[in-house]
Amino acid sequence: MAIRIKARFRRSEDFEIDVNLNLPASQIVALFGKSGSGKSSILRFIAGLERHPENFLSINGQILQDGTRFVKPEEREIGYVFQNLNLFPHISAMENLKFGLARSKSPSEVELDEIIDILEIKNLLGKFPSELSGGEQQRVAIGRALLSTPRLLLLDEPLSWLDxxxxxxxxxxxxxxxxxxxxxxxxxxxxxxxVINISDWIYELKDGKAGDKKSVREFSLGHSETQGADQTAVVTCKFIETDIAHSLTNLDFEGDTIYITSPDIKAHDTIRIRIDAKDVSISKNWETETSILNRFPVTIESIIDPGSGPSAILQLNKNKQFFFSKITRKSLYDLSLTEGQVVLAQVKSAALLH
Known part of the structure; x- marks a missing residue:
């Protein structure tokens, strides 16, 4: 399924949406940006909640809007979870969920009981929205959207109410x-x-316009400084086993092992972990005894040496993935580190992206 969006319309006298997007099939795409950048306006256009003539939208080859056609929102088979709470106030949480089931045009592939269990809403089913907290209402709204068996799911800041x-x-x-x-x-x-946790691809919106499509790795590197780290990388690992005796989870990272402290990863899971440059040290001595568990060979791809100040940044490659190390410039010279050299990376801390 491919989603094609070509939209240009004004939200106000001095603000215009202008995007031309070809979203990949069956993946998770994030629209990232500050409040007022146009993200929600694009979702409303996709859902058919706003009609703008001469704009274009198609899903899997079916045109939902162009210069002559406009498919009504209720006929688009799109699930929409709003940022603002939007349950029907006059019916219970269970009846809101059943409304989602009733909207489905095909047998639901997610069971009602499964939704109730995953969203932890069993004790809320008999209550009306006015009796629920913001987070509770949002969980019910998510369930309602999923039970409608949508062919596309739109999530507008859906987790802002949740712990x-x-x-x-x-x-x-x-x-x-x-x-x-x-x-x-x-x-x-x-x-x-x-967005780095869930997305396959990310578009950043600024002033109603979308930047280039970026992978999670490209996006995380571009935003590392704004997140309080010198360089942050996101790498993909696979579950190996749970070390119950030491309360660790063992992950395969390009043929070597990374140990993390998260206990609730399931077998066969492919997960992402975040590595900050400040948590990676470098050694040339493979025989050194150390308390650092995460140690493996990497190749120095590039060295950023500013020529002054205390620190330098190394880009480290591990087969097809890469991350960074922040070391002192003195260590850079004392260890005689050069690009293309194979060294031992020691990762003191790797943060799981759930």
Whole structure:
């Protein structure tokens, strides 16, 4: 399924949306940007909640809007989770969920009981929206959207009402839905952590215009300084096993092992971890005994030596993936480090992106 968007319309006298996007099939795409950058306006256009003549939208070859056609929102088979709470106030949480089921034009591939369990809303089903907190209402809204069996799921800052733990469990669930049911997802968010956690591709919006499509790695590198790190990289690993005795999870990283402290990763999971340059040291001595568990060979791809100041940055390659190390310029010279050299990377800390 491919999603084609060509839209140019004014939101106000001095603000215009102007995007030309060809979104990849069956993946998760994030629209990232500050408030007021036009992210939500694009979602509303896709959903058909705003009609702008002479603009174009197609999903899997079906034209939903162009100069002569306009498919009504209720006929688009699009699930939409709004930033603002939008449950029907006159019916219970369970009846809101059943409304999603009733909208489905094909048998639902997610079970009602599964949704209730994943979203932890069993004790909310008999309550009306006015009796629910913001986070509780949002969980019900997410369930309602998924039960409608959408061919495209739009998420407009859907996790802003939720606590951190539930937020990342839901991000995992969205990834599971996308992979297992092949439902493409467009996520709108201003959260760096959310978009690098869930997305396959990221577009950054500024002043109504979208930048180039970026991979998670490209995006994280470009935004590392704004996130408080000298360089941050996101790498992909695969689950090996859980070390119950030491409360560790062992991950395969390009043939070597990375140990992290997260206990709730499932077998066969492919996950992302975040590595900050400040947490990576370099050694040329493979025999050194150390308390650092994550040690493996890498190649120095490039060296950024500013010529003054205390620090230098190394880009380190591990087969097809790369990350960074921030070391002192004195260490750079004392170890006689050069580009193309194979050294030992020692990762003191790797943060799991749930």
């Amino acid at each position: 951190q733990d539930l937020k990342f469990r839901l991000l995992n669930y969205f990834k599971h839905i996308n992979r297992s049911l092949q439902i493409p997802i467009i996520l709108v968010s201003h959260s760096f952590e959310e």
